Amino acid sequence: MNRVEGRDKVTGRARYAFEYPAEDVAYVHPVQAAVTRGRILSVDATDALATPGVLAVLSCAEPPALGSREDAELALFQSDQVAYRGQLVAAVVARAPETAREAAEHGVRIGYDAEPHDVLLRADHPGLYTPEKVNPGMPAETRRGDVEAGFAEAAVTVDATYTTPTLHNNPMEPHATMAVWEENGDLTLYDSTQGAADDRDTIAEVLGLPPERVRVVAPHVGGGFGSKGTTRPNAILAALAARAAGRPVKLALTRQQMYDLTGYRTPTIQRVRLGADAEGRLTAISHEAVEQSSTLMEFAEQTAAPTRVMYAAPNRRTTHRLVRLDVPTPSWMRAPGECPGMFALESAMDELAVAAGIDPIELRIRNEPDVDPENDLPFSSRNLVACLREGARRFGWEGRDPRPGIRLDGRWLIGTGVAASTYPSRRMASTADATVEDGDFVIRIAAADIGTGARTVLTRIAAETLGTAPERVRVEVGDSALPRASLAGGSMGTASWGSAVVRACEALLKNGERGTADTTEDVEGDTGFSRHAFGAQFAEVRVDLDTGEVRVPRLLGVFAAGRILEPKLARSQFVGGMTMGMGMALMEQTIVDERDGGFLNHDLAQYHVAACADVQDIDAVWIEEEDPHLNPMGAKGVGEIGIVGTAAAVANAVHHATGRRVRDLPITPPKLVG
Amino acid sequence: MAEMTLRVNGSVRELDVDPRTSLLDLLRERLGLTGTKKGCDHGQCGACTVLLDGRRANACLALAVACDGSEVTTVEGLGGAADGDEPHPLQTAFVERDAFQCGYCTPGQLCSAAGMLAERGPSAVTADLTDDPPLTPEEIRERMSGNLCRCGAYVNIVAAIQEAAR
Numbered sequence: 067m068n069r070v071e072g073r074d075k076v077t078g079r080a081r082y083a084f085e086y087p088a089e090d091v092a093y094v095h096p097v098q099a100a101v102t103r104g105r106i107l108s109v110d111a112t113d114a115l116a117t118p119g120v121l122a123v124l125s126c127a128e129p130p131a132l133g134s135r136e137d138a139e140l141a142l143f144q145s146d147q148v149a150y151r152g153q154l155v156a157a158v159v160a161r162a163p164e165t166a167r168e169a170a171e172h173g174v175r176i177g178y179d180a181e182p183h184d185v186l187l188r189a190d191h192p193g194l195y196t197p198e199k200v201n202p203g204m205p206a207e208t209r210r211g212d213v214e215a216g217f218a219e220a221a222v223t224v225d226a227t228y229t230t231p232t233l234h235n236n237p238m239e240p241h242a243t244m245a246v247w248e249e250n251g252d253l254t255l256y257d258s259t260q261g262a263a264d265d266r267d268t269i270a271e272v273l274g275l276p277p278e279r280v281r282v283v284a285p286h287v288g289g290g291f292g293s294k295g296t297t298r299p300n301a302i303l304a305a306l307a308a309r310a311a312g313r314p315v316k317l318a319l320t321r322q323q324m325y326d327l328t329g330y331r332t333p334t335i336q337r338v339r340l341g342a343d344a345e346g347r348l349t350a351i352s353h354e355a356v357e358q359s360s361t362l363m364e365f366a367e368q369t370a371a372p373t374r375v376m377y378a379a380p381n382r383r384t385t386h387r388l389v390r391l392d393v394p395t396p397s398w399m400r401a402p403g404e405c406p407g408m409f410a411l412e413s414a415m416d417e418l419a420v421a422a423g424i425d426p427i428e429l430r431i432r433n434e435p436d437v438d439p440e441n442d443l444p445f446s447s448r449n450l451v452a453c454l455r456e457g458a459r460r461f462g463w464e465g466r467d468p469r470p471g472i473r474l475d476g477r478w479l480i481g482t483g484v485a486a487s488t489y490p491s492r493r494m495a496s497t498a499d500a501t502v503e504d505g506d507f508v509i510r511i512a513a514a515d516i517g518t519g520a521r522t523v524l525t526r527i528a529a530e531t532l533g534t535a536p537e538r539v540r541v542e543v544g545d546s547a548l549p550r551a552s553l554a555g556g557s558m559g560t561a562s563w564g565s566a567v568v569r570a571c572e573a574l575l576k577n578g579e580r581g582t583a584d585t586t587e588d589v590e591g592d593t594g595f596s597r598h599a600f601g602a603q604f605a606e607v608r609v610d611l612d613t614g615e616v617r618v619p620r621l622l623g624v625f626a627a628g629r630i631l632e633p634k635l636a637r638s639q640f641v642g643g644m645t646m647g648m649g650m651a652l653m654e655q656t657i658v659d660e661r662d663g664g665f666l667n668h669d670l671a672q673y674h675v676a677a678c679a680d681v682q683d684i685d686a687v688w689i690e691e692e693d694p695h696l697n698p699m700g701a702k703g704v705g706e707i708g709i710v711g712t713a714a715a716v717a718n719a720v721h722h723a724t725g726r727r728v729r730d731l732p733i734t735p736p737k738l739v740g
Numbered sequence: 741m742a743e744m745t746l747r748v749n750g751s752v753r754e755l756d757v758d759p760r761t762s763l764l765d766l767l768r769e770r771l772g773l774t775g776t777k778k779g780c781d782h783g784q785c786g787a788c789t790v791l792l793d794g795r796r797a798n799a800c801l802a803l804a805v806a807c808d809g810s811e812v813t814t815v816e817g818l819g820g821a822a823d824g825d826e827p828h829p830l831q832t833a834f835v836e837r838d839a840f841q842c843g844y845c846t847p848g849q850l851c852s853a854a855g856m857l858a859e860r861g862p863s864a865v866t867a868d869l870t871d872d873p874p875l876t877p878e879e880i881r882e883r884m885s886g887n888l889c890r891c892g893a894y895v896n897i898v899a900a901i902q903e904a905a906r
């Protein structure tokens with residue numbers, strides 16, 4: 067099925083947050099902190115206020131009244147303390163965007179008392195501590211057996227440290243909001259968000275309004291990848307600015323501002339230790355992750371979490387330690403935890419395969435667990451081995467010579483690599499409403515379509531449940547006024563919303579007019595199984611002997627993700643994730659300015675994401691998987707697993723091509739020459 | 741303010757613009773043509789690509805006043821009908837091939853592809869520089885690399901362009 071909103075997107079009719087028309091609209095432009103830690107001593111906005119067309123200036127000189135300051139990233143202008151370079155410290159509202167920007171950049175003078183800062187993550191940082199929980203509420207540490215004894219009895223061991231850099235989500239649509247205060251004091255926000263209902267609740271709480279007086283509208287969102295999963299300062303700033311200016315206000319963060327204000331993936335330092343007997347059976351696994359958060363708030367990424375489910379081993383341990391630095395608060399980025407964690411684990415498995423002289427696919431198959439290795443729960447379904455075998459067949463793995471650095475084609479060294487993927491299959495409670503209007507079916511649910519194809523897949527799910535054609539179903543999403551639904555995140559969208567849509571449609575079939583559903587109870591019953599999607603990724607690389615340039619002529623993903631509901635759209639999700647994973651492997655990194663704080667390469671000219679010429683043959687396929695323990699559709703999410711394992715597959719292929727093991731992403735040319 | 745004339749998707753507009761206004765902001769904020777997107781405002785992403793006097797250009801890098809007397813085609817006018825009801829073959833192919841996800845880079849990809857298909861001559865990946873090369877996937881990938889897609893729809897974008905070019 068083609069995307070139901072496809073026509074709107076190719077004709078320019080699909081409206082994103084910044085694009086709604088409003089009478090007499092004004093624009094707000096942020097002023098960002100010019101020091102990395104310290105105190106604001108003075109705010110002089112005389113020049114800005116004297117600029118024709120300027121309507122208001124906001125800053126901590128006159129803290130706006132808020133209902134809650136609990137989320138320190140959203141408690142705008144409440145404190146004179148600066149927690150990181152680039153933090154919002156003031157803003158100018160003006161009739162024209164050019165005026166707001168010019169006045170913000172030149173008309174507001176802020177005096178600071180700067181203090182020494184600390185922005186660099188190190189494994190020996192004295193401030194490291196173990197958080198109570200890691201995202202999304204998992205234990206920070208797990209232990210089973212005696213890992214030291216397991217390593218002592220091992221015939222082969224790997225002990226290696228892998229590092230991943232700060233990464234930025236960089237959705238193509240900047241974080242944007244238009245805020246409109248109605249005459250009765252209600253607030254409408256057109257906001258680029260991954261969850262209208264949660265966004266509405268957060269905004270209402272921060273502003274001190276009852277939630278029913280706030281409405282968030284977001285039918286089309288230009289990507290988020292986690293960065294629009296939580297409310298961002300742009301939403302609060304637009305609301306405050308609109309209140310101050312007495313008219314609707316629009317705000318789109320600039321690409322540069324997005325780096326400071328919309329979250330990012332924490333850098334990680336991961337030590338992985340593996341011990342195995344002579345046949346490659348793991349005797350011990352240890353995965354220790356070191357990562358950062360801000361001084362404002364704790365966000366602890368679950369980097370070592372995938373190691374808890376991947377391989378059997380009697381002795382095992384995972385740990386997370388965190389240090390609070392003078393940096394923005396990290397947040398969700400596509401597959402938080404699994405993505406950086408599986409780079410480390412799957413690189414280490416490749417190193418173990420090399421050390422033990424065992425084929426890396428065979429090594430993984432030998433360590434396949436019968437049950438979840440940490441909690442002994444049965445897997446609802448687990449087809450990693452099938453993915454590895456099917457991938458090996460399609461990719462032409464058989465007969466691969468494992469010796470590194472021996473295949474030369476002209477000036478190109480050639481290698482192949484494999485890595486596994488995994489991602490949890492969870493769902494959250496949602497509600498939905500199904501009615502018949504003018505003979506057609508209308509489904510209403512405050513789901514979000516951020517490019518995942520949610521609108522389309524829910525149309526299909528509703529049509530199947532109702533026994534009708536998709537053309538007779540209209541699905542409304544992206545509005546907090548619709549029945550409450552969970553956000554688009556954690557690959558939970560289809561499972562969560564689909565469950566509610568199925569139940570609502572079933573109820574409609576029963577009474578013929580209208581059906582509503584609330585899946586709270588269904589979701590509470592989701593116990594008793596370990597639920598995860600799995601996959602295997604295969605990469606072929608060519609490495610230029612002289613320059614160290616890496617090209618990826620082939621990337622293949624084979625996934626086991628339950629029932630695939632919309633093949634065309636699912637494939638786009640898998641391939642999109644793999645494309646981002648290839649960028650992570652080879653080019654993506656945000657460089658922290660150790661001397662001055664903040665990020666150095668905060669734009670798309672210097673933060674490289676994969677471009678069209680970087681992508682050659684990327685393909686994704688899947689195996690048939692029946693899983694009755696998930697949800698009425700039997701579906702696992704597909705939005706994130708595609709990025710999990712790609713970087714390791716590429717790094718393992720680079721090792722096979724060159725004999726060089728790059729443990730520090732991204733694999734840039736200097737790491738391969740000299 | 742400066743007076744200027746612009747022909748946009750076939751209709752002539754007489755305008756009074758702030759000399760600081762980019763062509764992109766003029767289209768989006770003044771003319772209500774929000775199909776053209778702003779991804780970076782610095783010529784780094786291609787989301788704002790339009791056809792300016794028939795050639796593809798980043799509207800964020802053009803000052804509106806410098807376009808006085810020019811002809812601009814945006815995604816809204818790509819199909820030739822002002823209401824977008826006659827889709828350009830590229831638009832049809834993008835939908836059929838699922839050449840987008842969030843859709844935010846899409847208008848830029850479409851205008852860029854339309855401009856690219858009208859271009860002649862070799863590119864950086866053409867073996868023979870005296871050649872006017874056939875439109876291989878490699879040529880498309882090279883020529884479309886000014887248009888970033890964070891959703892990672894490149895594989896399908898290339899397939900859609902190939903299909904539309906047939």
Ligand code: FES
Pocket residue numbers: 777778779780781782783784785786787788789798799800801
């Ligand atoms: S907005 Fe013009 S190139 Fe990015």
Ligand code: FES
Pocket residue numbers: 238288289517839840841842843844845846888889890891892893
């Ligand atoms: S479709 Fe989302 S950026 Fe290209």
